[in-house]
Amino acid sequence: MHVFDVLGDPVRRRILELLADGEQTSGAIAAVIQAEFGISQPGVSQHLRVLRESGLATVRARGAHRLYAVDSATLREIDTWLERFRRFWTQHLDALGAEFEDK
Numbered sequence: 135m136h137v138f139d140v141l142g143d144p145v146r147r148r149i150l151e152l153l154a155d156g157e158q159t160s161g162a163i164a165a166v167i168q169a170e171f172g173i174s175q176p177g178v179s180q181h182l183r184v185l186r187e188s189g190l191a192t193v194r195a196r197g198a199h200r201l202y203a204v205d206s207a208t209l210r211e212i213d214t215w216l217e218r219f220r221r222f223w224t225q226h227l228d229a230l231g232a233e234f235e236d237k
Contacts, residue, residue, distance in 0.1 A: 137212060140188040145171055145181050150204060153191060157203045
């Protein structure tokens with residue numbers, strides 16, 4: 135699955151948002167996702183597997199727990215790809231910043 139297909143799913147994006155705050159146990163992730171999306175624990179596990187297989191997340195064992203984290207290498211690849219498109223929004227943000235400075 136292509137990384138942008140993976141990111142197209144709101145549940146997986148939310149999991150990455152949670153992981154952006156630091157390493158999380160699968161149980162902690164499942165609790166938030168179940169509350170917000172009403173998805174079962176096996177469903178959350180499936181999303182975590184997709185994130186792992188796509189290279190967006192890593193997992194390591196700590197005793198009986200599985201700790202998930204963002205894999206920054208894949209995110210850097212996405213950032214590099216997006217670089218050619220940044221000009222489309224940075225010009226607008228620069229203009230907006232100039233407007234605020236004038237006020």
